[in-house]
Amino acid sequence: MATLEALEEEDRHVRQLRTVVQLALGAIAQTDLGPAEAERLVAAVRGTALRLFPGKELAFDLIYLPRFRRLLAERYGPVSLSGWSVDES
Template identity: 55%
Template sequence: MDSEALLAEERKIRRLRRAMDLAVTLLWQVDLTLTEAQEVVEHAKKTALELFPDKEQTFDLIYGPRFRRVLAEKYRLH
């Protein structure tokens, strides 16, 4: 991978990280219904897949538990 491609990949990773952090912050800090919160998670997943197509399983492994934990704690889904 050349340096330009590496820099582009690093930018995509930073953008992904910011998007996921923003989604988690929204879930915790904004008074959303459960349906709205689930839409935030779906939008976060869509954003991730736009940046990294064909990585749905990776998203589910890395970010799925994080989002499920937030939803379970905030909306008492045990």
């Protein structure tokens, strides 16, 4: 059974990740970042997520990557985000 401290820490990590994702989505949507800069920002967010939740690459790719792909495609046209594990279709 998880301890209260472990549950609180996980909750903090979830809130941190949610904040980072929302800030990144906002930066991409509302600033003049170029496509390459936006893709680097997505990669940095993914790195942050994996530091907070080691071994959860697939979870990030299934939950957050589609949101970033949709926004990048809306702003810049089709993007590849190549090398990441989730199929782009």
